[in-house]
Amino acid sequence: MTVGTHSGRRHDVPPTGTAGPGRAGPRGRRFDLLPYALVTPLALFILALALVPAGVTIVQSFFRVDELDPPTRFNGLANFRDLFADGAIRSSLVNTGLYVVIGVLLSTVLGIVMAVTLQRPFRGRSILIAVLILPWALPGVVEGLVWTGIWDANIGLLNSVLTSTHLISHYQVFLGQHRFLTILAIELVQVWQMTPLSTLLILASLQNIPSELYEAAVLDGCTPWQALRRITLPLARPGIAIAMVQAVIATLNVFDQPYVLNGSADTGASLTMQTYFISFQNLDFGEGYALSLLITVATLILSLGVVKLVYRQVEF
DSSP states (O other): OEEEOTTSOEEEOOOTTOOOTTOOOTTSOOOOOHHHHHHHHHHHHHHHHHHHHHHHHHHHTTEEOBTTSOSOEEOTTHHHHHHHHOHHHHHHHHHHHHHHHHHHHHHHHHHHHHHHHHHSOOTTHHHHHHHHHHHHHSOHHHHHHHHHHHHOTTTOHHHHHHHHTTSSSSOOOOSSSSHHHHHHHHHHHHHHHHHHHHHHHHHHHHHTSOHHHHHHHHHTTOOHHHHIIIIIHHHTHHHHHHHHHHHHHHHHTOOHHHHHHHTTOTTTOOHHHHHHIIIIISOBHHHHHHHHHHHHHHHHHHHHHHHHHHOOOOOO
């Protein structure tokens, strides 16, 4: 818009509602840089904390890094070839696959059951939620030590209960002998830790479902099972997807529970444990970097796959 002045000259002025330098926006609000200035240092720090180790891992995985045999030398894909030729790595890959399948399925199913149970308010609900969080808050090493008293072959609580009820005639060894039994026993400990977080994530999605949908379902004659299958589960898919992703990440990187409960035995060793053994026992850091990179790539691929298959945007 242009206006005239007493000198006869015309000056361009911003049209109404257009913010010039230092001016308010269309609705009278100023653009405030202070929140961005406060957040930027922390964001840059977190970004550097993630990208710098990732970059070092990618680069060093293509080098021979051995502290007992310097200097560092480029060896291309030799580290990756050595990994796939290692029988212990292949065995740990199978173990980790079982950890992922068992852990993700159990934690998701139990999380859905517990979240549906906690969906409706009832007396003592807040106390139950507080107790539910405790296993998630415990460190993995502490959980391994606690469950050692359950699985122990000599003084374990499970053996004591089973012999007292005459379900078994003598004490059994649950860890270290049979691969599937060992992995199942160890993964139950991790499921005990992961399920509270899965429950809270799914419960958060359930709290967003309007109660009117359930009232309409009752009027239409839907049974509780039909309401669960047609309303609750479809509308809770965002929370279920996030819960499954965190379970995939946790199970792919499981270390504390198998190491505390089963030591370095092949029957329960995970890929993350092999990263530790290769890097800090064999001092072959190049191969350790390579295995870390493969675990990271597998975690990203599986997580994206879960999101693609399970996640759906929900609008109410």
